[in-house]
Amino acid sequence: MINALINVLGENSKTYFIFTRMMNGCFIFLMVWGVGSVFAFGAFAASVEIPAEVVQDRIRGGLLGHVLGDLNGLKHEMKYIAEPGQVESYTPDLAEGAWTDDDTDFEWVYILAMQERNTILLPAQDLSALWRKHINRAIWCANQYARQLMDLGMEPPLTGCIPFNPWSDFNISGQFVCESWGLIAPGMPKTAERIGLNYTHVTISGEPAQTTQLFDAMIAAAFLIGDMEEILDAGLAAVDPKCVVHQVVSAVRAWHKQNPTDYRATRKLIKEKYTHFNGATRDRNGFELNTASVIGALLYGRGDYVKTSIAAFNFGWDADNNAATAGAIVGVRMGWKWMMAQGWNIADLYRNTTRDCMPMDETLTRFGDRLIALAEKVIIEQGGKIITQNGKTFYQIQIEEPENLEPLPDPVEQFARLRDSMKTEIEEGVARGVSDRQRARAAYEAICLDLAQTLREKYPEPWAKALEALNGYPKVVGVLFFEADNASGDKLRQRAVAAGLKQPEKRVKIW
Secondary structure: OOOOEEEEOOOOOOEEEEEEEEEOOEEEEEEEEOOOEEEEOOOOOOEEEEEHHHHHHHHHHHHHHHHHHHHHHHHHOOOOOOOOOOOOOOOOEEOOOEEOOOOOHHHHHHHHHHHHHOOOOOOHHHHHHHHHHHOOOOOOHHHHHHHHHHHOOOOOOHHHOOOOOOOOOOEOHHHHOOHHHHHOOOOOHHHHHHHHHHHHOOOOOOHHHHHHHHHHHHHHHHOOOOOHHHHHHHHHHOOOOOOHHHHHHHHHHHHHHHOOOOHHHHHHHHHHHHOOOOOOOHHHHEHHHHHHHHHHHHHHHOOOHHHHHHHHHHHOOOHHHHHHHHHHHHHHHHOHHHHHOOOOEEOOOEEOOOOOOOOOOOOHHHHHHHHHHHHHHHHHHOOOEEEEEOOEEEEEEEOOOOOOOOOOOOHHHHHHHHHHHHHHHHHHHHHHOOOHHHHHHHHHHHHHOOOHHHHHHHOHHHHHHHHHHHHOOHHHHHHHHHOOOOHHHHHHHHHHHHOOOOOOOOOOOOO
């Protein structure tokens, strides 16, 4: 039995052809469609041929939707906490062009490096080198903390590992640094998830890594699926059923069904269920509230870009992030040409205001070109082809079903595993470190993994030197003592004080 559904959006949609064939006993669906048509694939789908211009248009649409949501959402960021916003109308606008913001510019740094090195999955040492060169300001929370750990010589994924980065278990970097990876893996959600995790693990792990898989799967699936509920199904298939993210998505879908025209009722339920950190950063900037807001915006927006953006603004909390993620999904569905035909004022600029030693003359068109070039590489690497038929270029894409690539780890087991695997190296660094950086890193890791007291008793003088070396990195000590208002940060500070590390008298300037 063939499980496929063709959803056609709009009266002007045009499907060029659809056919099936038997190959090695399996049904294979090949389809080419015009702008506005979508393809929902079932369990038997194996490959699809799509005009290159259609995929490219959807990549550019996803980028534009992403950037608009981010930059037009900035004025709503963190403005609606206790109550939702009251935005009633909105016209997307980039009259002065786009500019770098942390919802897009981390990915931009990676994208240029991926192009230059002709590599999709950049290795850890390259990632930390990119950060040290390019990402030194306009960074916060998990990203800021990870950047300081890199000065100690720590590399991803340790910089985003929960024992070492006290933001990494709840920060939304797992979602706002993920959208581009769905755009370069059209119709390939598993590949999108794999790429996304490579880059978001720089700063997060645990539940936020589930948001990476959720949203990358949704964006990749949106190239082929038209119905928003099915896109949400694709996202849920990509996360661990045991994780909180799965519960959040399921809860918001249920509340939407109960209140299909009253987003305020759903927003109230979200706030009541997921605001329980006494007003700390997690009650504004945690994955629970903001994942729920993206899902709510998509459901109440009903596939309309403007309505989705308004809903994302009004749900509040980190509204620019949420509008950017939701905007990328809807932007893929609508495409660049449709969006540009709406009469919105969009200047073709992407000004670099934040990233060191990066181009100063980027444009949205060139940004889109980079994504398209990487998407073609991903398509080929995953077994697809770029073919020409009757003078027209097509992408033959090997369709993937979403699945959970990285289950939610047990934090106790993860901590014990890291402790066992790193304790010999940490002890060596404390006792016989050959540089201040090695000693400082060893001291920091010993504090994080609760090895400090043992090493302090065993090596009193070397431990004192290791703490002295750690104090030689005031930005690291600064983020440890001043920049994490959460339970993980409190625990880490308690261990640091018990280990003999003194809190600085004042904060140091991080950037």
